[in-house]
Amino acid sequence: MTNKEGLLIVYSGPSGVGKGTLIAPLIEELGMTFSVSLTTRSPRPGEEQGKSYHFVSQAEFERMVDAGDLLEYARYNQNYYGTPRRAVEQTLQQGRDVLLEIDVQGAMQLRRSFPAAVFIFVMPPSLEALWDRLAGRGTEGAEEVARRMAFAKGEIAMSQYYDFIIVNDQIERARAQLRAVIEASRVRAPHMKKFVEEVLHGHA
Ligand code: ADP
């Protein structure tokens, strides 16, 4: 079934909740395209240019905002993060599903412009568990962990505006739910609109 647009999957949750851990094997398994964002933050050890992010200067980021090259963007913890518009639009037009791992501010910008998108929020079982994971990952210092924890409450409060909330308690169970949600979203009526029209009216 190629005569339909790809599904836009908006995927959020507080830093350290396990978004990357849960989604990593599903990207290939479910044939999704991971949208590589732009950011002005510095790479963490092991992060490769163009793979986890396109790391850019603030001037370059601002130039892209002014040119309308970003689908959405937000400032998170002193840095800018944004989604490149053209890559996402082209991939969707090719019928491939695109996953955006973005913060709650960016997600809310897309709520109105993409009515057929699915919005998924990953929730920690508790704030204590979130702190353990964020600190345990060891990629940020104590101050940065504290800053990210301070954002987490506000982010969790925004989960009510999402379509689905996956509680990441046990990885395999949470991942199975995530898989089920993505597969079901692929056949939701708003996403099937174009296909239904083509069945009724055929190709132009
Ligand atoms: P995010 O992408 O949301 O910032 P990560 O995927 O990097 O988070 O996960 C943060 C840390 O938590 C990692 O060290 C990961 O191994 C761990 N983690 C992820 N899911 C779980 C879980 N269900 N239980 C315990 N630890 C987890």
Ligand code: 5GP
């Ligand atoms: P990190 O610094 O941990 O990689 O990301 C910090 C936050 O920025 C996370 O919530 C992450 O999902 C979010 N983020 C990553 N890319 C984008 C993006 O393109 N747009 C927005 N709005 N947020 C993003």
